[in-house]
Amino acid sequence: MKSIPLHWQILISMAIGILIGIGLSALQFTSFAVQWIKPLGTIFINLLKLMAVPLVLTSLIKGITGLKDVRQFSSIGIKTILIYLFTTVVAISIGLVCVNAIQPGKKLSAQVRTELQTKFAEFTLQKSHDAQQIRQQSPLQPLVDAVPENIFKATTDNRYMLQVIVFAVLFSFAMLSLPETTVLPIQNFFDALHEIITKMVMLVMRLSPLGVFALMAALIAEIAGNQPQKAVEILTALLYYTLTVIVGLSIMIFVIYPLLLIVFTKQRYSNFIKGIFPAQLMAFSTSSSAATLPVTMNCMEKHFSVKPSTLSFVLPLGATINMDGTSLYQGVAAVFIAHAYGIDLSIADQLGIILTATLASIGAAAVPGAGLVMLVIVLEQAHIPVSGLALIFAPDRLLDMFRTTVNVTGDMAVCLIVDKNKTIK
Numbered sequence: 402m403k404s405i406p407l408h409w410q411i412l413i414s415m416a417i418g419i420l421i422g423i424g425l426s427a428l429q430f431t432s433f434a435v436q437w438i439k440p441l442g443t444i445f446i447n448l449l450k451l452m453a454v455p456l457v458l459t460s461l462i463k464g465i466t467g468l469k470d471v472r473q474f475s476s477i478g479i480k481t482i483l484i485y486l487f488t489t490v491v492a493i494s495i496g497l498v499c500v501n502a503i504q505p506g507k508k509l510s511a512q513v514r515t516e517l518q519t520k521f522a523e524f525t526l527q528k529s530h531d532a533q534q535i536r537q538q539s540p541l542q543p544l545v546d547a548v549p550e551n552i553f554k555a556t557t558d559n560r561y562m563l564q565v566i567v568f569a570v571l572f573s574f575a576m577l578s579l580p581e582t583t584v585l586p587i588q589n590f591f592d593a594l595h596e597i598i599t600k601m602v603m604l605v606m607r608l609s610p611l612g613v614f615a616l617m618a619a620l621i622a623e624i625a626g627n628q629p630q631k632a633v634e635i636l637t638a639l640l641y642y643t644l645t646v647i648v649g650l651s652i653m654i655f656v657i658y659p660l661l662l663i664v665f666t667k668q669r670y671s672n673f674i675k676g677i678f679p680a681q682l683m684a685f686s687t688s689s690s691a692a693t694l695p696v697t698m699n700c701m702e703k704h705f706s707v708k709p710s711t712l713s714f715v716l717p718l719g720a721t722i723n724m725d726g727t728s729l730y731q732g733v734a735a736v737f738i739a740h741a742y743g744i745d746l747s748i749a750d751q752l753g754i755i756l757t758a759t760l761a762s763i764g765a766a767a768v769p770g771a772g773l774v775m776l777v778i779v780l781e782q783a784h785i786p787v788s789g790l791a792l793i794f795a796p797d798r799l800l801d802m803f804r805t806t807v808n809v810t811g812d813m814a815v816c817l818i819v820d821k822n823k824t825i826k
């Protein structure tokens with residue numbers, strides 16, 4: 402397989418994984434997929450996650466200390482956060498336009514609604530419970546959570562990525578303000594460490610065809626279970642909803658990001674997609690922006706020669722707070738559930754959804770299924786019954802793959818905009 406480019410290898414193994422997953426499910430061998438294939442995928446995701454903290458730490462320190470000017474960094478920071486907010490609001494608005502135009506909620510029969518509610522009642526309870534803990538916090542809790550009290554603790558869990566970012570930024574600022582001779586040994590140390598971690602990422606990426614195959618085969622087998630026809634039945638009932646989310650996500654990928662890139666950079670879209678494709682495939686197969694982070698950083702550095710100071714800040718921050726796909730899906734899901742319950746939402750209600758979905762997507766962890774938990778908060782704010790979560794559970798794992806792909810595409814588009822890489826390749 403040596404001469405085949407990596408993204409083709411990944412695509413081929415993805416296809417083989419899907420076929421094997423369908424085959425195992427049809428033969429009622431789901432437990433084989435779960436016990437013997439899934440662990441390989443889990444090992445691959447763990448290896449990717451293992452890279453995240455050291456990569457973010459070393460590349461941020463290398464990037465910022467390379468700037469030689471604190472003001473330059475502040476301007477990158479403000480610009481990045483504003484563009485992230487902008488793309489998130491655009492994404493939710495597109496989601497709302499799509500769901501109001503297609504109205505999938507009104508196409509769901511009362512009988513299917515009751516069936517789904519009974520089937521997924523327990524799951525709804527669990528998600529509401531998870532959201533309950535988040536809801537009881539102060540609105541400023543995300544800010545409090547971003548500041549670590551102990552750096553070693555912050556590096557023990559990928560969910561504390563923002564804390565690692567805050568530490569690395571402070572550390573680099575302190576280095577910038579000290580004489581070069583004092584900090585040189587530390588700078589050399591982090592530069593070398595960064596090279597080593599980058600090399601480790603490349604090594605892990607060689608395993609990606611195998612990892613992606615295992616993830617897809619296990620996922621398909623799990624979704625389909627030993628009764629694939631039953632799964633197909635449920636998914637067909639929710640076809641309009643699923644399609645609405647996918648249409649919205651496609652508008653982001655094929656209209657909004659190309660427009661932004663044309664207006665703010667001179668990057669050709671075909672070249673953009675070519676450069677980010679490995680990261681998109683990885684996001685699709687892992688459903689985790691955090692696990693994909695080493696690959697997004699690699700793509701931006703290798704294919705687009707983005708300045709280390711930009712990519713090392715913009716991408717980790719984006720993986721944590723910028724989730725265009727997730728916020729779009731939350732907008733669609735909220736209106737879908739409301740319509741399914743016969744609730745018509747006013748413009749003011751929908752503006753409220755834009756606000757809470759923006760906050761919810763910022764607060765959502767970059768891991769599979771996080772968007773679903775945060776959706777509870779969006780539903781409650783809009784006075785939509787939380788029991789409606791049961792209606793959208795079945796296709797959620799599938800939609801997670803698509804929305805995570807959009808999440809990382811958005812991060813990479815913004816990274817290029819902030820970097821103002823004006824070269825046409």
Ligand code: ASP
Pocket residue numbers: 688689690691724726727765766767768769770771772773801804805808
């Ligand atoms: N899985 C998504 C991500 O990691 C978050 C979500 O929407 O559940 O970006």
